[in-house]
Amino acid sequence: MTHKDIRQLVSVSFSKNQLDEKKVARIAHLLSRKDLKKYIRGLKLAEKKHNVYVATAAKNVYNTKELTVIFRNKQFVFTFDPSLLLGQRIVDDDMVYDVSLKSRLEHFLSQLTEDYDE
Amino acid sequence: MNNADDIIKKLENSLMTVNVSPKTQNIGVVEKVMDNIVIASGLSKAKMGEEVLFNDGTPGLILNLDEDEVGIVLLGKTEKLEEGGIVKTTGNILSVRAHEDLLGRVINPVGLPLDGKAAVKSGKAMPLERIAAGVIERQPVDTPMKTGITAIDALFPIGRGQRELIIGDRGLGKTAIAIDTIINQKKNNDKAKKSNGGKRLLCVYVAIGQKQSTVAQVIEKLRETGALDYTIIVAANAADQVSLQYLAPYAGIAIAEYFLEKGEDVLIVYDDLTKHAWAYRQISLVLKRPAGREAYPGDIFYLHSRLLERAVRLNKNFGGGSITALPVIETQADDISAYIPTNVISITDGQIFLKSDLFNAGVRPAIDVGLSVSRVGGAAQTGAMKSVAGRIKLELAQYKELAIFAQFGSELDQATLNQLERGKRLTEILKQPQYSPLSEAEEILSIWSVTNGFTDDIKVEEIQKFEKAYRQYVATHEKKLIETLSSGAKLDEKTIESLKKVTVSFKKTFS
Numbered sequence: 001m002t003h004k005d006i007r008q009l010v011s012v013s014f015s016k017n018q019l020d021e022k023k024v025a026r027i028a029h030l031l032s033r034k035d036l037k038k039y040i041r042g043l044k045l046a047e048k049k050h051n052v053y054v055a056t057a058a059k060n061v062y063n064t065k066e067l068t069v070i071f072r073n074k075q076f077v078f079t080f081d082p083s084l085l086l087g088q089r090i091v092d093d094d095m096v097y098d099v100s101l102k103s104r105l106e107h108f109l110s111q112l113t114e115d116y117d118e
Numbered sequence: 119m120n121n122a123d124d125i126i127k128k129l130e131n132s133l134m135t136v137n138v139s140p141k142t143q144n145i146g147v148v149e150k151v152m153d154n155i156v157i158a159s160g161l162s163k164a165k166m167g168e169e170v171l172f173n174d175g176t177p178g179l180i181l182n183l184d185e186d187e188v189g190i191v192l193l194g195k196t197e198k199l200e201e202g203g204i205v206k207t208t209g210n211i212l213s214v215r216a217h218e219d220l221l222g223r224v225i226n227p228v229g230l231p232l233d234g235k236a237a238v239k240s241g242k243a244m245p246l247e248r249i250a251a252g253v254i255e256r257q258p259v260d261t262p263m264k265t266g267i268t269a270i271d272a273l274f275p276i277g278r279g280q281r282e283l284i285i286g287d288r289g290l291g292k293t294a295i296a297i298d299t300i301i302n303q304k305k306n307n308d309k310a311k312k313s314n315g316g317k318r319l320l321c322v323y324v325a326i327g328q329k330q331s332t333v334a335q336v337i338e339k340l341r342e343t344g345a346l347d348y349t350i351i352v353a354a355n356a357a358d359q360v361s362l363q364y365l366a367p368y369a370g371i372a373i374a375e376y377f378l379e380k381g382e383d384v385l386i387v388y389d390d391l392t393k394h395a396w397a398y399r400q401i402s403l404v405l406k407r408p409a410g411r412e413a414y415p416g417d418i419f420y421l422h423s424r425l426l427e428r429a430v431r432l433n434k435n436f437g438g439g440s441i442t443a444l445p446v447i448e449t450q451a452d453d454i455s456a457y458i459p460t461n462v463i464s465i466t467d468g469q470i471f472l473k474s475d476l477f478n479a480g481v482r483p484a485i486d487v488g489l490s491v492s493r494v495g496g497a498a499q500t501g502a503m504k505s506v507a508g509r510i511k512l513e514l515a516q517y518k519e520l521a522i523f524a525q526f527g528s529e530l531d532q533a534t535l536n537q538l539e540r541g542k543r544l545t546e547i548l549k550q551p552q553y554s555p556l557s558e559a560e561e562i563l564s565i566w567s568v569t570n571g572f573t574d575d576i577k578v579e580e581i582q583k584f585e586k587a588y589r590q591y592v593a594t595h596e597k598k599l600i601e602t603l604s605s606g607a608k609l610d611e612k613t614i615e616s617l618k619k620v621t622v623s624f625k626k627t628f629s
Contacts, residue, residue, distance in 0.1 A: 003186075045159065045186075091145075094160030096206075099140040107141065 001035045010042035017050055017073060019043070053077045053091040057084040057100060146188065148172070148203040154359050155404045156190045158205050164188050167247055169210045174198045177228070178205065179212050179361065182405050189405045191361035193228055214369045216376030217241030221320065224337060224351040227362050227369035232353055233337075244372035246365060250427035257433035259467075262498040263319065263385065263442050266302030266555020267295060269485045269548040272507040272565055273514075274470055277498025278319070278383050279431025279440040283462055285447045285454060286472025290484050292446045294552045295470065296323070296387040297336060299444065301345045302555035303385070318348065319442075320377055322386040324370035325353040327363045327393030339553065363397035371428045374441045378430070381437035386429070390446035391422060395458045412457050423465050454489070468492035482549055487514050500606030506562050509569045510544060517541020536574075543573050546581035559603035560589045563617075566609075572621050584628060591624045 013023050024043070031039055052074045054067065059080050067076055071092055081089065086101035146160030156178060164170070170178045176196040182189025190205065193212075214229045217238050224233040227246075231237050259277030276282045284292045300321045310316030323340075325333045333353050340346040350373055354366035367388045374384040388394070395418055402415035410416050422445075429443035445466065447459050452474055454463065463469050468491045477484035499507065520538055524530060530538070547564045550556070556564075564585050567573055576584050593600055599616050603609075609617075 094145050094162050096143040096145055097140045098143065103141050 001031075001038070003038075006035065006038045006042050009039060010046050013043065014046070014050075017075070019047065049093045051075050051077050053079065055079045055081040055084060055089040055091075057082060057086050057088070063088075144207040146170075146205045146207075148199060148201055148205060149187065151199050151201065152404050153400075154192045154361055155401065156192060156199065156205070157187050158190060159187055161188045161205065161207060164207050165211075167211055169193075169208045169212045171206050171208055172196065172199060173203050173205075179365075181401065182407075191364070191401060192359060193361055193365070195359065211245050211247065212365070213243040213245045214372050215239070215241040216244045216373045220350045220373060221348055222346050222350075224333075224353060225369075226358070227352060227354050227365040229369070242376055244376050246368040246372050247424075248372070248375065248428065250424070251430045251432060251436070255430070255432055255436045257431055259431050259494045259498050261383075261431075261440070262495075262500060262503075263299075263383075264302060264306070264558060265295070265299040266557070267298055267483060267550055268556060268561045268564060269483060269487075269550070270295070270470060271499075271558065271561055272503060272510055272548075273485075273487060274468060274490050274492035275495035275499040275503070275507075276442065276444075276468075276492060277431075277495045278442050279429065280468070280492070280494055280498070281426050281429045281443040281445065281466040282492060282495070283445050283447060283466040283469040284472070285449060285459055285463070285469050286484070287449050287452055287474050290472040290474060290477045291482060291552070292448070292472060293332075293336065293389055295472075295483055296389060296444050296446065297339060298553060298555050299385065300340065300349055300387070301343045301553060303348065304343065304345055305557065307348050317383055319383045319385055320374075321345070321349040322370045322374050322384060323349060323351045324367050324386065324388050325351065325355065326366045326388065326390060327354065327356050327397060328389065330355050330357065343553065360397045360400050363393065364401055367391070367394055367425055371425060371441070375428065378432065378439040378441055379437065381439045383440045383442070385442045385444065388425075388443065388445040390448050391462060392446075392448040392458055395421070414457060418458070419461050419465075422462055426462075426465050467494045480549070481545060482551075485548070488518065500558065501608030502562055502603055502606050503558060505609045506565045506569065510565050513537070513540060513569060514544055517544065539574065539578075540568070540571075542578045543568050543576070543581050546578060547573075547585055549582065556589075557604065558606070559600045560593075562603050562609075563589055563592055566617060567621055570618075572625065587628055588621070588624055591627070592620055595623075596620045 009027050013020060013027060015023070027039065028036060052067065052071045054076055056078060062078050064076055084100035084102045087099045089100050090097040144161055144163040146158040148156055149159050150157040164180050164183065166180060166183055168180045170180060170190055172178060174196055176199070177193040178190040179193055180188055181191050214227065215238060217240055219238045223231060223235065223238065226232055259279045261278040263276045263278045263280070264271055265276060270276065284295050286292050300323065303319045303321060307318040310318040323336065333355060337346065337351060340349055352366055352370045352373065354362040370386055370388065374386045377384050395414060398418065398421055399414050403409060403413065407415045426443055426445060429441045431440040432438055445462060447462050449456065449459055454471060471486045471489040472484045473486040476486060516537055517540065520534055521541065524538060547568050567588060573581060573584060596616065599620060602613050
């Protein structure tokens with residue numbers, strides 16, 4: 001089975017942006033062990049694409065409304081991360097948007113220690 | 119408010135301004151780890167040739183962009199890499215820091231020191247991959263790059279900005295020619311330093327896939343002769359990652375380009391490009407790129423042509439600097455018609471072919487006069503050398519022809535015998551020990567004395583001794599003549615007369 005076939009199977013495994021358990025079970029039953037591995041990997045990647053992971057520095061602060069405007073048709077998974085100090089760290093598929101104080105401080109530090117070009 | 123206050127206020131204001139825009143980063147997940155190659159998913163915004171960073175800070179370079187995967191070569195040693203690890207893009211194209219302080223240093227292709235000294239952190243970041251200078255910026259080769267090796271300077275002269283290939287089997291003295299050329303720049307560079315206006319020739323020696331002991335020997339020799347002061351060594355040894363071996367020549371040329379931008383002349387030695395091609399083949403095979411002839415990938419020619427095209431002679435409007443390239447290629451059983459040798463021969467402006475038969479017969483450097491050529495260097499040869507070298511070429515060619523004929527043992531007439539004897543003496547003066555480059559005046563003296571028949575009565579075995587004593591004699595007794603020969607001007611009648619005079623007077627003293 002080619003990558004293209006697996007990708008198609010993965011796309012039909014979703015109903016209304018949700019993983020359809022029945023469809024998945026039916027597809028998995030028909031796949032060989034090797035293809036099943038590829039299918040699981042594809043599902044994981046697709047699932048990642050459907051979700052936006054938001055790490056916040058403050059407990060119980062969920063700005064879902066604002067986020068929905070930016071990331072349409074996506075589901076949000078909130079986690080609490082005190083090491084961020086302030087702000088949020090949003091992971092959408094393979095893009096990371098870091099608006100935390102921690103990343104700003106790290107950026108300042110790297111700029112201070114860097115040698116300037118001629 | 120005075121001017122100083124104004125400046126300080128501006129600085130304070132800039133301190134108050136904080137950039138609050140979010141830091142965006144493209145990330146990927148490590149899927150597979152093979153021999154120094156990592157396949158990662160994600161990284162949808164990654165660019166070809168972009169530097170990436172793994173979780174543990176190990177850098178990598180993107181070499182393959184597939185639909186949902188990227189191929190990355192590792193640029194550092196790591197044992198912590200595992201499936202599922204995170205890899206981030208940096209947005210930077212791979213570059214190496216170049217600075218004047220690098221002179222006399224030994225570094226690896228990513229700029230880390232290998233000589234135990236502190237890393238050179240300052241300097242300009244020079245991209246490893248860069249498009250070579252165009253035709254508008256260039257000018258023809260017109261300045262000689264003296265090697266100090268009589269056979270090369272007389273027969274296959276190299277000009278600044280030229281690309282001359284050194285090719286031959288292993289152990290025939292390819293590296294020796296390159297090292298001698300570097301050592302020979304010392305006199306010129308010292309003179310330039312003293313006169314504070316002459317043009318020095320800086321050197322970059324790129325060691326690719328060589329034994330550490332060989333590189334250590336080269337460094338030691340350069341240090342011993344004082345040549346390390348104007349030389350930068352970029353080394354990716356046999357034990358280093360294949361990715362570093364692949365990047366080494368690009369790092370070397372990037373450093374050379376830094377000095378080129380300042381209008382300097384640079385000599386770069388790639389020792390050797392065969393191992394570079396092997397490294398690239400290995401990377402390509404692991405990346406599953408389609409293999410072509412001898413399992414090399416299809417772009418192996420482009421790999422070397424884009425590298426060697428960066429050797430350049432810029433015109434005055436663009437600084438007037440130059441990069442002369444001496445790539446080295448190792449052949450198997452003197453076969454120059456193999457894949458990589460033919461590729462590089464066609465890219466370069468000539469080749470110096472070293473032959474094992476000649477080496478075993480005691481001709482060192484073992485240069486095959488018939489198969490070696492310099493396509494553009496002739497224009498850079500000085501008038502003085504041109505006037506004596508023209509005859510040597512013709513006489514050597516005739517000697518080679520006759521020598522084959524004479525092997526049949528048939529009776530030969532006196533004229534033929536004389537030509538054979540002259541040829542033997544010419545071959546003798548082209549022999550030169552390692553690490554003893556000659557000045558142009560000394561080279562001219564040797565060639566002139568033989569081609570004008572002054573050594574015809576000297577035994578062939580004594581030619582070397584004669585020449586050495588002759589050069590010393592002229593240097594001590596006729597300093598003015600040496601100056602005239604060094605000036606590079608075409609030999610006029612007056613010079614030829616004084617050459618004759620001094621040669622006759624020396625022969626009286628030579629026993």
